[in-house]
Amino acid sequence: MRLVGSAITIAVLILGFAAIAQQTGPGSSEPPAGSPPSEAPPANGSQPQVDESALRYFASQGDTRRVNAEIARLRALYPNWTPPSDLSQLSGAAAAPPDPIVERLWNLYREDRIAEVRAAIAERQGSDPNWKPPEELVTALETVEARRRLLNASDTGQWRTVLSVATESPNLLTCTNVDVLWRVAEAFARTDQPGRTRDVYTYLLTNCSNPAERLATLQKALTLLPEQQVADLLQFERRTGEAPDDFSSIRDELARRRVERASLDGKVTASAEDLAAVERLIRNTNEAGPVLILGWYNYHHGNPARALELFKTALDRNGGAKAAEGYAMSLRALERLKDAEAFAYEWRERAPENMKIYLDVATALLSQDPPPRLESPVVARIVTAVTAQRFSDGAQALGWYSYNTQQIRTARDWFRTALNWKPEDEPSAYGLALSAQRLNERAAFNAVVAQWRGRSQRIADLADRTNPALRRQSAPVPPRADMPAGETAPSVAAGYAAPRQVTVERVEVEQPLVRSEEGIRRRQTEARSVLGRSCAITRNPNGLSGDAALTRGWCLMEINRPLEAVFAFDQAIAAGSSRTREEAAYGKSLAYLRKNLTSQAATAAAEAPQTRERRVELGASILTQRALAAYRDERFVETLIALSERARLVPEQNDLLLIRGWSYFRLGRYDDAEKVFRAVQQTGYSEEASVGLNAVREAKDPVPQ
Amino acid sequence: MTIRVRRSAGFLPWLFATFLAMSSMAYSQTLSVQTLTIAGTISPADWEAYRSRFVEDNGRVVDTANGNISHSEGQGYGLLLALAAADRRSFEQIWSFTFTELLIRDDGLAVWKWDPKGKPRVTDRNNASDGDLLIAYALAKAGQVWQEPRYTSAAQKLARAIGNNTFGRSGRSMVLMPGASGFGAGDRPDGPVINLSYWVFEAFPVLAILAPEYEWNRVWRDGVLLLQQAASGRVRLPADWLSLQNGLQPKPADGFPPEFGYNSLRIPLYLLRAGMTDMEWLRALKQRWSTENEGVAVVNVVTGQIRERLTDQGYAILPAALACALDGTPVPEALRTFEPSLYYPSTLYLLAKSLLGEKYPQCVSSAAP
Structure with a gap:
């Protein structure tokens, strides 16, 4: 009988929850009893079907007291339930006439007006001290109040209150109050008693029959229990009967998690079943999540081509920055560096990781051996990103790229920049030494050697090999094929033999000189x-x-x-x-x-x-155009690099000095800007110079509000 | 410093005799708490006017000036006033809400804030110690009056939780922290921070009986001492929120206006209700509050500047009660009829009126002018 089943249910729970008493009450160190899933569950399907059999039975026996008790119990469980109207016929007019106040109290109770029921009882007792409310009503009230407190406490994260209320009101802990059971299970988890949490779920899966609630129970378990314990709970899946379970979504989720863990670690392999589960998730949903997981799994397990496909799918499913990162990384792994650079460039602003992969890909692109033929806009945007991010590896790579494409001065400047951003970068120092040597800049060369001789064997070797008799200064210097094998930098020889498109800075100047x-x-x-x-x-x-x-x-x-x-x-x-x-x-x-x-x-x-x-004439023209182009694109660092290079060839005329001044200004180097503007002003009246000086003054000394 | 405890005939004794030593000048004063009966001191009409405005059917006491929220303080006042009106029905109603909605903290105290628009409705799970004290006190008194063990047992639980979680040490003092957390020396740079209006003085001896393992007596006494210290400045008013970082030299706490404000105006009422009329500060306050002077106002305790004059009946009755208790001055006719406005002044009004009805009927009797 159902009622008997419920009674056992409650007893089992009380047993299982001995731990609560232990936790909230004083003392006992006795280990709590478990709740073995031994009770055969009444598997009679979907739930809000209120079981009135006991009620009808008691009514047919004319046992009014037990009828009322059962009504109270069912009301506590199903607030919207009303007793059947034909009960009195069953009892054969045996029941006593109902007390009108009791009827009113039950009505208030049914309307969930608990405070008013309490108030009415108190009022009645005030006028009639001997009057007592029906016991069933008191029990029902206490149960509802306990349920409210338990819900409120759990909504507010007062987990110990949840457990103490549950202990005091074990009649709440039934399959008709699955929500309460879930909250109690969570309270155990939040108070570091995951074993008890598992016990509650075990109880629920053993005894409660609503398939939706059973599935939801496992979903809760996924959020609170270790995966192995969730996997253990799957054994309670009912495969037969009126309302069989379908826990496949839980199995899939566990598989997804395992693949996810393996996806980030090339040493962990996922099982074929797990991978198949994720493939299934990909097919059955439109979400990017599982696609990304499988993408990373393939990426980290030596299959970038498949990873690339998956990241493409993830992008199509709005996988966003993460999908883009994976796509760019897969392209790189496939050595499609130009594609990777172009793609990563589009996404670089989306997240820090996307900027990082762009810089990495760009660096890898520049560092290829032999140096690739690159369109000037490509190099220009790499320069812009590397400069904006002060990415020293990128600056170094630009240095080698310039070096290997016979732009030795540019190479020297990039190596210097890289060292500014990362003073301990030996490869950049080596590049700087090589460049200075090629340019016959003895002082610069000696400075690098002096600084690095003790720390870099190859820089020391370079110094020792250098013939003290300087070569005649004429460009280009023949290539040196003596770079040690296996170095960061690509072969130096590669560049000169077939002069390449030289594109280290963007070039689109309109007026020639x-x-x-x-x-x-x-x-x-x-x-x-x-x-x-x-x-x-x-x-x-x-x-x-x-x-x-x-x-x-x-x-x-x-x-x-x-x-x-x-x-x-x-x-x-x-x-x-x-x-x-x-x-x-x-x-x-x-x-x-x-x-x-x-x-x-x-x-x-x-x-x-x-x-x-x-040479001077051409060099100056070229550099002027570079400076102007860089300035127009607001790449002020490059503007200054080009201007400085040019200034070594020919004197800087006033219009370019102003460009230099404004570049300093835009970079916040106000003192330098001021010096330049002042110099221009001293050559004669220059309205522009005055404007510049005013701007510097304002920037340095903002007018107070 | 010595404490004498005397027994007075017939009633449960709670008499504190405290000699309070102050830095240069030493003076002594005898203070004691006299117990109130409370039940039956508010007329059914006054109570009905209050109840119908501020108490919902589910037992929620609504703060009409604060977005219709509820709080533990309001529930405590509601219980106390229902008891004063001898309305057991309403008391039960208000208790039902308090018990199921607020008394849910793990430490047994009440969450302080409940907002009908919130989700969950409890929008701040912290406690407010004055609310806890008021609820426990009302339950204890109701348990006695109506012989209801449910109330007494709930009062006892709450009293223990108060003693366990809100009594804190500050130097050599033992104080009532405004909340179980957030106000201690480790919580704020200027901590400990206290609020003297949280000392519901009349509640201490009653709760001490229910939870004698905690130092109610000492917290009561140190509260009195701190009040005297805080009111010893030039303006002679304590700020609502005080930092005890300098031990016995309370200073206005950081982040609060240095004001004698809506909180602190309750202090004289609580002192009168506890029968602590000997406190010298009350005379000075009566002077300041008299109509010839500034009246009841929110005052900057550093500069003495008035920020806001408070003229509602619920505030105006405070100086009247003070004048009655200290000098026997009858309460002016205009203040004798309850005209409820907002929750807070209406509450103060009924608390004052309940006291006058019980202890000073001559000030409000129709025979008086």
Whole structure:
């Protein structure tokens, strides 16, 4: 019988909860009894079906007292339940006429107006000291009050109160109050008694039959118990009967967690079943979570290609920054560094991890051997990110990249920058030493050696090998193929043998420089006199003699077709005498400058030895364009690098000095900015310089509000 | 310092005799708590006016000036006033709410704040020691009056929890901390911080009987001493919130206005209700509160500047009660009829009126002018 079952249920619970008394009461150190899942549960399906059989039985016996007790009990369990109206027929008019006040009290009780029931009892007792409320009502009230206190206490995190109320009101602890059982289980967990928590869940899964509540019980267990204990609870799954359980979602969750743990540790392997469970989760949901887990699992277990697919899926499912990080890392693992850089660049601002992977990928890209051919916008954005993040590894990589593409001055500056950001970075110091050596900057070279000789064998070796007789200062210096194998830096030789696109800074300057343009004009005029305008007809310059190609090149410059001029100059370089080659390389540089292809211009200038005058002229032009471009893009550090490099070749004129001043200003280097603006001002009146000085004054001394 | 305990005929004795030594000048004073009966001292009409406005059917006492929240203090006052009105029905109602909604803390104290708009409704699970004292005191008195062991046993539990969790040491003093946590020397740079209006003086001897293992007597006595110290400055008013960082030199606590405010105005009422009329400070206060002077006001205790004058009936009755208790001055006619406004002044009014009805009927009898 159901009632009997309930009574046993309660008894079992009281037994199981001996621990509560132990915990809240004084003393006893006796270990609490468990609640063995031995009771055969009445598996009669879905719940809010109120079992009225006992009630009907007592009514048929005419046992009013027990009828009332059972009504009270059922009311406590199901506040919305009303007793059946046909009970009196069963009892055959045996029941006494109902007391109207008791009827009113039960009505209030049913409406959950507990304080008013209490008040009415007190009032009645005030006028009639001998009157006593029905015992069932008192029990029902106490049960409801206990339930409220238990709920309030658990909502407020007062777990010890939860347990003491449960101990005092064991009749709350039944399958009809699963919510109470869950809260008691949580209270045990929150008071460091996970064993008791498991006991409550075990009790519930053994005795309570509602499948939804049984599943929810395991979901609660997932949040409170160690996974092994949750796995142990799965044994209570009922596979047969009217309302069988389906705990597969719990199994999947456990599998998901195991794969998740393994996904971050290449040494831990997940079982095929677990992996299959996660695959199933991926198929059955639209969430990115399981996809990410499997993505990381594949990434860390040597399958970046599969990882890449999964991260792509995760991105499609709005997996966000984490998915992007995984995608970029997978591309890198697949050595698709250009793709990785381009992708990671798009996501770099989303989270610190995304910026990190971008910088890492960019560094890896630059550090390839041989150095890759990179579009200038790619290098430019790497420069911007590395500078903004003060990422020393990136600065070092830019140093090697510059070095290996024969931009030794730029390389030197990047190595110096890297050392500024990370003074103990030996590879950067080594790069700086190599660069200084290539540039014949003895003082700089000696300074690095002096600082690092004791700490770096290879820097010391470099110093010892260097011939004290300096090479004549002429660029480019022949490549040194003596970099120790296995170093951080790619082979030095790689660069010079096939000069590459030189793109360490962004280049898109519009107005070429007056000084260069004068040179162009002179030669154009000469060329025109030879050819007239015949060069306007497109012709393949191949096959022309060196001098003819050179003339044609200048002619094309005259009619402002610089790219075709480049081809002509190329032919001149290929076929011409040394003087022609020099002239053609010069022309080619100017052609590139006109197209704002500064870096190509720099490369072209290196294709044939130039006179010092021309080297200076071209170098200054190139650097001016770089400085202006960097300034326009608000890359002030690079602006200053380019300006300083240029200033070593030619004096800095006022307009560039102002650019320098404003760059300092924008970088917050107000004192430097002030010095520069003042210098400009002293060369004569300069409105711009005054504006600059005012700005510096304001920035240094903000006007108080 | 010595304590004499005398027995007075017939009633449970709670007499403190305290010699309070102060730094340079030493003076002595005899103070004792006289027990109130309370039950039956408020008229059904006055109580009905209060109950219908501030007590909901579920037993919740509503603070109408504070977003209709409820708090442990309000429940305590509600219980005390229901007892004063001898309304056992309402008492039971208010207790039902207090018990199921507030008395849920692990340490046995009441959570202090309950907001009908909150989720969960308990929006601050901390306790407020004055609320705990008031609830326990009302339960203890009701248990006696109505011979209801449920009340007495609940009072005893709560009294133990108070003694266990809110009595704290400050130097050589033993004080009532405003809450079980957050106010101690380790909790705030200026801790310990106390609030003298949390000493419901009349409750101490009653709860001492229920939980004699705690030092109620000493906390009561040190409260009196601290009050005298705090009221010894130029302005002669204690700030609501006091730092005891300097031991017996209480200073206004950080983060609170240095004011004698809504909290502290209860102190004279509590002193009168406890029968501690000998306290010299009450005379000075009566002077300040007299209508010729500034009246009841929120006052900066450092500068003496008035921030707000309080004219509601519930505040105005305080100087009237003081004048009655000290000089036998009858309560002015205008204050004799209850005109409930907001929860707090209405509560103070009925507490004062209950006291006048029990101890000073001559001040409020119709024969008086």
